[in-house]
Amino acid sequence: MPPDLLSIISHSDQQTLEIGKRLGKICQKGTVFSLRGPLGSGKTILAKGIALSLGITEPVTSPTFTIIQEYNGIYPLFHIDLYRLDNPEEFELLGGEELLFNETVTIIEWSEIIDSLLPDSTISINISIEKNQDRRIVIQGVSI
Numbered sequence: 001m002p003p004d005l006l007s008i009i010s011h012s013d014q015q016t017l018e019i020g021k022r023l024g025k026i027c028q029k030g031t032v033f034s035l036r037g038p039l040g041s042g043k044t045i046l047a048k049g050i051a052l053s054l055g056i057t058e059p060v061t062s063p064t065f066t067i068i069q070e071y072n073g074i075y076p077l078f079h080i081d082l083y084r085l086d087n088p089e090e091f092e093l094l095g096g097e098e099l100l101f102n103e104t105v106t107i108i109e110w111s112e113i114i115d116s117l118l119p120d121s122t123i124s125i126n127i128s129i130e131k132n133q134d135r136r137i138v139i140q141g142v143s144i
């Protein structure tokens with residue numbers, strides 16, 4: 001495994017939330033997180049943890065239908081869910097690309113479709129579901 005890859009096993013929602021909180025603490029202006037993993041793997045719970053560390057207490061839910069949800073915290077947070085997007089052009093039409101290169105914190109679920117648009121500094125997080133239902137969370141681009 002390359003040295004900048006961190007692999008963590010989470011046994012519960014609460015542990016995933018805690019990992020999210022740790023990620024939230026290292027946020028700076030312009031931090032972009034790409035969250036990948038199957039439906040129900042815990043992407044939104046992780047996003048909730050990040051939001052909590054940014055001082056956001058309102059409920060964070062999957063913005064599957066709204067696509068882009070904005071929250072006001074220590075930094076403005078944009079939580080994006082691209083599950084329903086058909087092509088990268090749609091993302092550009094929504095003004096998404098501007099969010100990737102400004103001073104907000106951005107979390108993107110199902111970011112695969114816009115892979116080529118992501119900044120080099122993006123923190124990539126891959127969640128997989130183990131046979132025993134634990135979650136394996138692999139983080140690339142930062143140590144927490």
Ligand SMILES: Nc1ncnc2c1ncn2[C@@H]1O[C@H](COP(=O)(O)OP(=O)(O)O)[C@@H](O)[C@H]1O
Nearest residue numbers: 010011012013016039040041042043044045135
């Ligand atoms: N270790 C774990 N970490 C995160 N979620 C877990 C874990 N074990 C079970 N779950 C369940 O998996 C689901 C994850 O939901 P959610 O965060 O909305 O997933 P996603 O956004 O990836 O579709 C929740 O129902 C949660 O209770």
Ligand SMILES: [Mg+2]
Nearest residue numbers: 043044062109
């Ligand atoms: Mg989700």
